[in-house]
Amino acid sequence: MAHQGDGGDAVLRPRPLGRRERRFLRRGARSRWCGLSRHARETDPGRPHAIRERRRGTGIGPPLGAHRRRRLARPARPPAPDVRRGRGAARPVRCHAAASGGLGGESRDQDRGVRSQRQGGGLRHASRRPASVPAAEGRDPQDRRATGRHGLSRHDLLAPRRHARGAGQAALVKRRVLGRTGLAVSPIGFGAWAIGGNRFGNSYGATDDAESRRAVRRAYDLGCNFFDTADVYGHGHSEKILGESLEGIRQDVIVATKVGGNFYNRDVNPLLLPRLTEALGRPLAQVASDAPLPVTHDANFSPAYVRFAVERSLGRLRTDYIDVLQLHNPALGLTANPETYGVLEDLKEEGKIRSYGVSVHTPEEGLAAVEVTRPDTIQIAYNVVRREAEDRFLPAARAANIGIIAREPLANGLLAGKYGPDSAWEEGDIRARMPRPYLTQIAALGERVKELADQAGVTAAQLALRFVLDNESVSVVIVGMKTVAQVEENLSLER
Structure with missing residues (x-):
């Protein structure tokens, strides 16, 4: 039953969780990972095998250059008009664009964004922490006291106000701010890995492109404005489908993509040539030099390659700017080196990206x-099973006012309550390559989540998502979706 709260917000009240259910979700109830190494339990399209390896575009706008007037990129939807703690007039996401000489407003810190001289540290100070954000702190049991008897945060159960809207307009939902980017984002974002398809065996099974497009547009209609993809998902196919789906509403949404997985590399091991020829249907020599290949051979974060990859992503996405460009899981040494981000500062100054970040393991x-x-x-995996980010990382990132993009809230779908210990996946599905002990353990936890969800009157996916949303350090959680039904189930938390 929904009850009207202050300001016309409806509070959804699921059935309460008992002591045993809350104990299951408490701090410390973590997986032991079956003694597997990190690389054995993780799968990524940039790593063809979870254990053995660590390691065309039309419709783009005119190129950005010196002849074009520098200006502020169009804001992604009216910024945060429905943020619960600020119900007054909407405030601009960016300001003082002229002072910065490029995209984005003038920083509150004079050193932010200043390029290093390629010598020395080149540090840029984080933005000052807002007064409303406490100093770094962990997610301890006392943090749960304010969440009520359900173990769930009240503000994450607020339904949107009942505003009338015309056909084709997106629903109004609450917004969170993506750290110091100032971008107002929907708490639940669309993870576009799955819509990349399974042609290259680095995704989540077969897809229907028409259904994928409908899913993207349905997500927008339900108020989702954050769409996360990567060039390596389907080797460009995810970006292509997303670009087609967002045509006509590009200015209303925030697009995040990733680069660094080099699937254009021609310098391949000779032993791979027969496999490439079979997959391509023709010899490698007959394939255009800038065409994606069906195997990701290596990672490349050099300035030249990043520029090359960004240009290809812009074409597939049918846009002339990217809201959030992320480096796709670089090694620790690259992540810690300020020189790694020099090319991103250049791209930001040129107007091809609005902000940048990094995806980490x-x-x-x-x-x-x-x-x-x-x-x-910073994008990182975070869910009811993988909670190690709570100890130090999330408090530190929040104190630095860095936007946190939480991925894998359903643990590759295993917490959705649809799979058991004996489940099998088609060849090419990344879960088919995961170690069986890991799958068995996570599937068992998924069954437990489903039991708790049944008691709370929600689906297992909704309960798993709500757990992540309950952590206010998280700016947006991206959940993989490839059908309209999945979109409607997951985004019902925002209605």
Whole structure:
């Protein structure tokens, strides 16, 4: 039953969780990972095998250059008009664009964004912590007291105000601020890995492109304005589908993508040539030099390659700017080196990106990104099973006012309550390559989450998402979706 609260907000009240259910979600109830190394339990499209390896575009706008007037990129939807703690008039996301000579407003810190001289540290200070944000602190049991008897935060159960809207307009939902970027984002974002398809065996099974496009537009209609992808997802196919789907509403949304997985590399091991020929249907020599290949051979974060990859992403996304450009899981040494971000500062100054960040695997890599002071955002895996980020990384990132993008809230779908210990996946699905002990353990935890969700009157996916949203250090959680049904289930938390 929904009850009207102050200001017309409806509070959704699921059935309360009992002591045993809350104990399951308490701090410290973590997986032991079956004794597996980090690389054995992680899968990424840039790593073809979870254990053995660590390691065309039309419709783009005119090129940005010196002949074009520098201006502020169009804001992504009216910024934060429905943020719960500020119900007055909407405030601009960016200001003083002229003072910065490029995209984005003038920093509150005079050293922010200043390029290093390629010698020395080149640190840029983080923005001053807002008064409303406490000093770094962990997510301890006392942090849960304010969440009520359900173990869930009240503000994450607020439904949007009942505003009338015309056909084709997005629903109004609450917004969170993506750290010092100032971008107002929907708490739940669209993870576009799955819509990249399974042609190259680095995704989540077969997809229907038409259904993928409908899913993207349905997410927008339900108030989602944050869409996260990567060039390596489907080797460009995810970006292509996303660009097509957002045509006509590009100015209303925030697009984040990632670069660094080099799937254009022609310098391949000769033993791979027969496999490439079979996958391509023709010899490698007959393929255009800038065409994606069906195998990701290496990672490349050199300035020249980053520029090359960004230009290709802009074409596939059908846009002339990227809101959040992320480096896709660089090694720790690169993450900690301020010189790594020099090309990103250049791209930002040129107007091709509005902000930049880094995607990481471990909290240690995340802390290195915080300490180097360069990234505006950091993306990391965080869910009811993987909670190691709570100890040091999330408090440090929040204190530095860095936008946190939480990924894998459903643990590759295993917490959605749809899979058991004996589940199997088609060849090419990344879960088919995960170690069976890990799958068995996480699937068992998924069944437990489903039991708790049934008691609370929500789905397992909704409960798992709500756990992540309950941590206010998280700016946006991206959940993989490839069908309209998945979109409607996941985004119902925002209605």
